[in-house]
Amino acid sequence: MASLAARRAASRLAEEKAAKQAKLAEIKRNSNWVGYPGKRLASRVTCEHKHHYESRYGGGVITTLRDENGNCIKTFGVCRLAVGDTADVVFTIKEHSEWRDEKQTIVTRVQVR
Numbered sequence: 044m045a046s047l048a049a050r051r052a053a054s055r056l057a058e059e060k061a062a063k064q065a066k067l068a069e070i071k072r073n074s075n076w077v078g079y080p081g082k083r084l085a086s087r088v089t090c091e092h093k094h095h096y097e098s099r100y101g102g103g104v105i106t107t108l109r110d111e112n113g114n115c116i117k118t119f120g121v122c123r124l125a126v127g128d129t130a131d132v133v134f135t136i137k138e139h140s141e142w143r144d145e146k147q148t149i150v151t152r153v154q155v156r
Contacts, residue, residue, distance in 0.1 A: 071145040074115045078136045078148070085133045085156070086110045090124035106153075108132075115147045122153050131156040 078084050088108040095104050106122040109115060116134070124130055134150035141147065 070113060071143070073113045074146045075112075076139040076146050076148050077110065077114050077116060080136050080138055082136050083133065084136065085131065086116070087129065087131050088116060088124075089129045090122070090126050093122075093126055115145055116150055117147050118150050118153050120151065120153070123155050 077086070088110050090106060091109050092107040093104055094107075096102065103119060104122070106118050106124070107115065108117070108122075108124070118134070124132075132153055132155050134153045137149045137151045139146070139148055
């Protein structure tokens with residue numbers, strides 16, 4: 044009995060993981076670059092993830108944002124949004140890049156309105 048329940052639980056977890064990976068793949072496919080480098084833009088974004096890191100030069104934060112069109116916007120520095128917050132922001136586009144097959148717009152000078 045215990046092994047049957049364990050197999051069902053493992054099967055359910057595997058299905059959930061596959062569904063999550065499919066959803067992430069769809070989000071990555073739909074992500075496009077925003078604007079062009081040097082352009083100052085305003086957008087409504089949701090804070091998706093914050094990664095705190097330490098290096099020999101000090102610490103920092105990488106903040107991942109998503110706009111209303113599902114585009115990935117990243118900033119390496121101070122961003123006063125908490126994970127899950129949605130706000131209107133103004134930023135300057137620094138560059139366009141790809142990371143793990145997802146188009147990303149790297150921004151600086153992020154101001155929350």
